[in-house]
Amino acid sequence: MLIIEFVGLPGSGKSTIVNQVVKKCREIEIDIVQPGSEIINETSRVIRNIKKLNPSLKYLIDNQKQSYEFIKGIRKNNIKSIRDHYKMIYYYIFIASMIHKAKVCPKINFLDEGMFQVLWAINFLSKDNNWTYLLEKVVRYDLLPDIIFLVEADKEEVFDRLDKRNSGKLVTNLKKGGSELERRLNSKNLNKAYGVYAEAKRNILSLSEKTEKLEVFQITNNEIDDLNENVEKIKQIIMHHVNKNI
Numbered sequence: 001m002l003i004i005e006f007v008g009l010p011g012s013g014k015s016t017i018v019n020q021v022v023k024k025c026r027e028i029e030i031d032i033v034q035p036g037s038e039i040i041n042e043t044s045r046v047i048r049n050i051k052k053l054n055p056s057l058k059y060l061i062d063n064q065k066q067s068y069e070f071i072k073g074i075r076k077n078n079i080k081s082i083r084d085h086y087k088m089i090y091y092y093i094f095i096a097s098m099i100h101k102a103k104v105c106p107k108i109n110f111l112d113e114g115m116f117q118v119l120w121a122i123n124f125l126s127k128d129n130n131w132t133y134l135l136e137k138v139v140r141y142d143l144l145p146d147i148i149f150l151v152e153a154d155k156e157e158v159f160d161r162l163d164k165r166n167s168g169k170l171v172t173n174l175k176k177g178g179s180e181l182e183r184r185l186n187s188k189n190l191n192k193a194y195g196v197y198a199e200a201k202r203n204i205l206s207l208s209e210k211t212e213k214l215e216v217f218q219i220t221n222n223e224i225d226d227l228n229e230n231v232e233k234i235k236q237i238i239m240h241h242v243n244k245n246i
Helices: 014-027 045-062 064-076 082-103 115-124 132-140 155-167 180-184 190-210 224-244
Strands: 002-007 108-111 147-152 215-220
Touching: 002 014, 002 082, 002 115, 002 190, 002 224, 014 108, 014 147, 014 224, 045 064, 045 082, 064 082, 064 132, 082 108, 082 115, 108 224, 115 132, 115 190, 132 190, 147 190, 147 224, 155 190, 190 215, 215 224
Parallel strands: 002 108, 002 147, 147 215
Antiparallel strands: none
């Protein structure tokens, strides 16, 4: 079992990298599992949310104490709107259910959206950033991956990608328009998005220093050459882990 989480701003290229790495790995007969990808990539938002319901409810019933503590932590973060507050609770429960699914899968699992992406979203939507409580719960309830790839791109590049995607000018195999948070990023709040990501990065790097279990790699993804180089780098890291466990 190996769980790999990709963390980065919307528009940083996480999904593009994931799709390319999955393709390259399958070419050399390394099977990659993407828990929940068939739900996350559903083009209809209504159908997507309906499909999330079953695994989310099951996880909520099976993990009541953990879910209660996370919901309590989300409330502490002072999210600006009631609607966003409940959306973040639903987001957390669904992603936690996918991590739980990955934990019992003997294969290599890719999480395009994992718990640190959830924490980024919660803090981006909050009036006051508060990482400590929720981060402690992530560690306590073993919601950490084995490897994190921090995917980064320049502000101008991220904004240009999001603008093209939301206007339909960017050819992509992702759901049209990306996530709702992507569409809410603009020139006014992009600095905050980067600030919250910087906090996420600091917490991830600090956590990796405290535990031997967590490996962290940073990759820059601005140009097509970066993409090709990153895909090869990630493939080599995966091959190393596969060979190590043979």
